[in-house]
Amino acid sequence: MPVLRVEGVTRRFGGVTAVKEVSFQVHEAQIKALIGPNGAGKTTLFNLVSAIDRPDDGRILFRNPIRTGDAQIDLARTSPHRASRAGIGRTFQHSQIFEELSVLDNVKVGRHAHGRAGLFSAFLTLPRQRREEAAAEEAARRALQRAGLGDKTEIEADSLPLGERHLLEIARALATEPGLLLLDEPAAGLNNEETERLAETVRRIRDDGVTVLLVEHDMGFVMEVSDEVVVLDYGEKIAEGSPLMIRSNPEVIRAYLGEDYLAEEEPR
Amino acid sequence: MPRFGQGERAGSATGEAVKAGEVGPGGWERRGRGRAWSWARGNLAFLLFSLVALTVPLYLTNSYYLSILAFFAIRLMPTIGLNLLLGQAGQISLGHAAFIGLGAYGSALLTTRWGLDPWAAVFLAALLSALVAVLIGVPALRLKGHYLAMATLGFGEIVLILLVQLKGLTGGTDGVVSIPPLELGGWSLADPRLFHVVVWSAALIMLRMALNLPRTRTGRALIALHRTEIAASSLGIDVAFHKLQVFVVSAIFASIAGSFLAHYVMFISPEGFGVTLSVLLVAGAVIGGLATVWGAVWGAGLMVLLPEVLARYNEDYTLLVFGLLVIVVMIFLPEGLAGAPARLLGLRRTLPDTVARRSQGEPVEDRGSECRS
Numbered sequence: 269m270p271v272l273r274v275e276g277v278t279r280r281f282g283g284v285t286a287v288k289e290v291s292f293q294v295h296e297a298q299i300k301a302l303i304g305p306n307g308a309g310k311t312t313l314f315n316l317v318s319a320i321d322r323p324d325d326g327r328i329l330f331r332n333p334i335r336t337g338d339a340q341i342d343l344a345r346t347s348p349h350r351a352s353r354a355g356i357g358r359t360f361q362h363s364q365i366f367e368e369l370s371v372l373d374n375v376k377v378g379r380h381a382h383g384r385a386g387l388f389s390a391f392l393t394l395p396r397q398r399r400e401e402a403a404a405e406e407a408a409r410r411a412l413q414r415a416g417l418g419d420k421t422e423i424e425a426d427s428l429p430l431g432e433r434h435l436l437e438i439a440r441a442l443a444t445e446p447g448l449l450l451l452d453e454p455a456a457g458l459n460n461e462e463t464e465r466l467a468e469t470v471r472r473i474r475d476d477g478v479t480v481l482l483v484e485h486d487m488g489f490v491m492e493v494s495d496e497v498v499v500l501d502y503g504e505k506i507a508e509g510s511p512l513m514i515r516s517n518p519e520v521i522r523a524y525l526g527e528d529y530l531a532e533e534e535p536r
Numbered sequence: 537m538p539r540f541g542q543g544e545r546a547g548s549a550t551g552e553a554v555k556a557g558e559v560g561p562g563g564w565e566r567r568g569r570g571r572a573w574s575w576a577r578g579n580l581a582f583l584l585f586s587l588v589a590l591t592v593p594l595y596l597t598n599s600y601y602l603s604i605l606a607f608f609a610i611r612l613m614p615t616i617g618l619n620l621l622l623g624q625a626g627q628i629s630l631g632h633a634a635f636i637g638l639g640a641y642g643s644a645l646l647t648t649r650w651g652l653d654p655w656a657a658v659f660l661a662a663l664l665s666a667l668v669a670v671l672i673g674v675p676a677l678r679l680k681g682h683y684l685a686m687a688t689l690g691f692g693e694i695v696l697i698l699l700v701q702l703k704g705l706t707g708g709t710d711g712v713v714s715i716p717p718l719e720l721g722g723w724s725l726a727d728p729r730l731f732h733v734v735v736w737s738a739a740l741i742m743l744r745m746a747l748n749l750p751r752t753r754t755g756r757a758l759i760a761l762h763r764t765e766i767a768a769s770s771l772g773i774d775v776a777f778h779k780l781q782v783f784v785v786s787a788i789f790a791s792i793a794g795s796f797l798a799h800y801v802m803f804i805s806p807e808g809f810g811v812t813l814s815v816l817l818v819a820g821a822v823i824g825g826l827a828t829v830w831g832a833v834w835g836a837g838l839m840v841l842l843p844e845v846l847a848r849y850n851e852d853y854t855l856l857v858f859g860l861l862v863i864v865v866m867i868f869l870p871e872g873l874a875g876a877p878a879r880l881l882g883l884r885r886t887l888p889d890t891v892a893r894r895s896q897g898e899p900v901e902d903r904g905s906e907c908r909s
């Protein structure tokens with residue numbers, strides 16, 4: 269039983285069809301990569317899966333494997349906070365951290381749905397508020413540890429370098445305890461060593477039972493971590509399969525490099 | 537090294553573009569280090585402030601000065617609400633004078649026309665204001681920036697027009713007279729010293745509650761959605777709910793202030809609750825500083841003292857000075873008056889990093905279409 273089933277999803281922006289009748293599945297505890305040239309519709313698809321945006325057509329069925337008993341939900345017909353509560357976690361291509369909060373407090377925001385203390389408890393600092401605060405802090409520290417930022421908790425988020433900002437977003441998403449984690453270009457701006465560590469982190473997250481769907485332009489990274497790859501081009505799915513298959517697929521090479529390149533030489 | 541860029545198409549606007557150049561949610565919890573110390577210092581400040589505020593009537597008996605201080609407390613309440621709404625949640629309201637008006641008229645009419653107990657009237661008026669805030673907030677808070685400002689401005693105007701036009705109910709431009717004062721344990725709060733203690737107690741409770749907020753689940757949710765609603769909602773935060781909730785709270789604070797005002801001056805008329813007051817409240821909140829709840833104290837204090845200093849209550853003149861002050865504060869004191877002492881003492885960096893960075897536009901990573909295989 270797949271964790272995510274994208275079925276015939278289409279999203280248009282005016283004249284542009286950013287995503288066109290795309291279908292694919294993501295299976296439990298799998299790392300799946302979504303690749304494609306700039307503007308292929310990868311981020312648009314992520315926005316649809318995280319319910320930040322709605323498709324014009326199609327269904328996006330999600331069943332959280334971590335919380336058994338949870339019913340399947342159609343992400344095409346829900347709101348982002350409900351998608352999050354159902355078990356979708358995500359990071360953003362362009363940094364979306366809360367710059368005025370510390371690293372730890374950024375991740376504590378990820379514990380929001382696990383707390384219940386409301387405005388009233390907050391105003392009056394009721395015992396429940398304090399209890400939850402302590403629990404949230406502990407969980408946030410654990411999430412930072414998992415994302416490899418355990419030593420940066422007290423730092424102000426806006427002083428983190430670019431690569432670590434993405435790790436912070438990963439920690440924040442992990443804090444929600446997602447069943448499916450969406451990573452939009454997590455290796456952007458990282459050097460080789462950092463990319464290597466990120467690959468390690470992502471694999472560990474997968475091994476903990478979290479299914480991962482990631483967008484990445486760094487092919488080395490994609491080939492290394494992913495169990496399966498989907499390729500989008502001009503909003504359409506042009507290929508799907510193992511990294512090895514994708515690497516030698518002529519359609520994919522053409523999409524990325526153009527006809528001329530294919531005629532000239534084989535890419536590595 | 538093959539490049540992936542050749543399939544590139546024009547534009548890459550992704551629904552998640554960051555709002556550049558926007559003023560961020562101030563400096564909530566900016567410092568990780570020494571947080572315990574700053575917490576202790578905040579508590580101490582609150583204790584000292586409360587002590588001074590509540591004991592003033594022991595040594596100050598001049599009823600003119602006492603009335604100014606009472607107005608200070610009354611002005612502080614809606615300013616705290618706006619500080620939370622604008623500073624923490626990042627939502628503007630140019631219609632908050634209407635909630636003060638609803639509180640004042642609610643109290644006035646419930647007591648003079650229906651003979652209700654003044655405290656019950658304060659409570660019911662606040663309930664009414666909360667209801668109105670829900671009705672207005674649900675559609676208005678979907679709007680952003682200028683549109684939200686316009687919507688709330690329109691709401692304020694409508695309330696004002698209703699107060700003037702519903703003559704049968706509100707007395708029109710003549711207003712409502714002979715509003716009974718509040719009472720406490722058989723003591724009439726017409727005594728300015730007793731009133732002082734009660735009104736300041738109420739204001740201090742609101743201040744304490746607001747000061748508690750930033751370091752809580754709800755407070756962080758507000759700060760988060762202020763920065764980016766998309767990221768906040770992707771973490772399970774019901775953005776619409778939290779915006780509405782803080783809007784309603786700020787309306788309740790304003791309404792209670794209006795009720796205190798009505799029972800204190802015993803006479804109210806519509807003209808005091810117009811756009812001028814709404815704008816003044818926002819200006820006061822901004823000048824005081826949105827980075828901390830203490831900004832509300834500075835802002836409200838200034839709003840009450842300035843007109844006293846500048847020739848008596850010439851509203852236009854006051855507004856002009858406030859307008860200038862807003863500009864000066866925006867340029868020289870990004871943290872408002874509340875941040876001024878530390879800045880003058882050189883305890884802070886001249887320009888907070890975030891402010892400086894934001895004015896240069898958001899750092900958007902230059903995502904090379906490079907393939908590093």
Ligand SMILES: Nc1ncnc2c1ncn2[C@@H]1O[C@H](COP(=O)(O)OP(=O)(O)OP(=O)(O)O)[C@@H](O)[C@H]1O
Pocket residue numbers: 281284285286304305306307308309310311312313361545546547548549550551
């Ligand atoms: N909110 C929007 N309004 C209009 N057009 C949009 C919007 N979001 C995306 N698009 C368009 O949809 C197409 C796909 O964009 P998308 O951001 O999904 O691409 P991408 O695959 O993530 O690219 P990149 O690798 O550059 O991040 C582009 O042509 C883009 O201009």
Ligand SMILES: [Mg+2]
Pocket residue numbers: 310311312361550
């Ligand atoms: Mg993208």
